[in-house]
Amino acid sequence: MLVTVFCAEADAQHQKTAIQTRAKIAGIKKSFEGLWYNQKTRRYISISFDYGDDALINDWRGKLTNRSTADAYIAFIKGNKLILPEEKEHHGVYCEMLISKRKLLYKCKGLLLKTDQFTDSTSFVKLPD
Helix, strand or coil, X not given: CHHHHHHHHHXXXXXXXXXXXXXXXXXXXHHHCEEEEECCCCEEEEEEEEECCEEEEXXXXXXXXXXXXXXXXXXXXXXXEEXXXXXXXXXXXXXXEEXXXXXXXXXXXXXXXXXXXXCEEEEEEECCC
């Protein structure tokens, strides 16, 4: 009987942790999801979570309506960031996205560089829905 009670308590604690994690992920999704813009470079980023916890990222320059030239990426949530893993076949560099002071910071490491430092960082503001 004691083992059953212990297992039930452990299961309840696990469920509570899972719910908090789901709530945290939902909050992260809400903060990233939407349309972002960098005025200096006229660059747009659209982030959506249409397929579970992975983010679909569309990245293009020029006019808002000209999405036909967009590059598409998949990112995953890690902590409070979106991670775009290195993609060697298509020469995609490792990048991270995070929200700081209501701005999206998009940081990437250089291609073929043997460093842990980010070599490119761009900030975006969220456009209204």
